[in-house]
Amino acid sequence: MLLADIVLIIHFLYVLFVVGSLPIIWIGAWLKLTFVRNPWFRYLHLAAILFVVGESLLGIACPLTLWENSLRQIETDKSFIQHWLHFIIFYNVPETILAIIYSLFAGLVAMTFKWVPIRRIKVD
Numbered sequence: 001m002l003l004a005d006i007v008l009i010i011h012f013l014y015v016l017f018v019v020g021s022l023p024i025i026w027i028g029a030w031l032k033l034t035f036v037r038n039p040w041f042r043y044l045h046l047a048a049i050l051f052v053v054g055e056s057l058l059g060i061a062c063p064l065t066l067w068e069n070s071l072r073q074i075e076t077d078k079s080f081i082q083h084w085l086h087f088i089i090f091y092n093v094p095e096t097i098l099a100i101i102y103s104l105f106a107g108l109v110a111m112t113f114k115w116v117p118i119r120r121i122k123v124d
Contacts, residue, residue, distance in 0.1 A: 004071035005081045011064040012085045018052065021045045022109060029116040037119040046113075049106045056099040 021041075028036030035041065055062060072082075091098075 001079050004068050005079055007068040008085050015089055018048045025116055039118045042118050046109050049109050053102045053106045056102050
């Protein structure tokens with residue numbers, strides 16, 4: 001159960017990064033925080049949501065979900081962590097709806113590059 005829970009926590013942190021970074025970027029821009037314009041952070045965030053969109057459009061299951069499910073076949077008890085993080089992460093809706101939601105969210109992330117531009121790295 002421990003290994004499956006660790007994979008689930010990593011999955012949750014990935015989702016938290018993808019979803020949570022967008023409001024952090026907007027609020028950070030409003031507060032004039034410089035880290036929200038960091039190109040590494042912003043491109044990593046865009047790549048993370050584009051990976052999810054790509055999986056969804058291609059009908060590929062998330063590798064972290066597959067890995068967790070594989071580990072859970074060995075383990076029998078449902079953990080506290082599994083119960084609550086599954087409740088937060090997973091929804092029982094058609095894949096097409098999820099693909100649309102992911103794509104719209106990716107569009108917001110991409111548009112944020114225009115609304116909150118990244119900091120250009122100076123090359124001497």
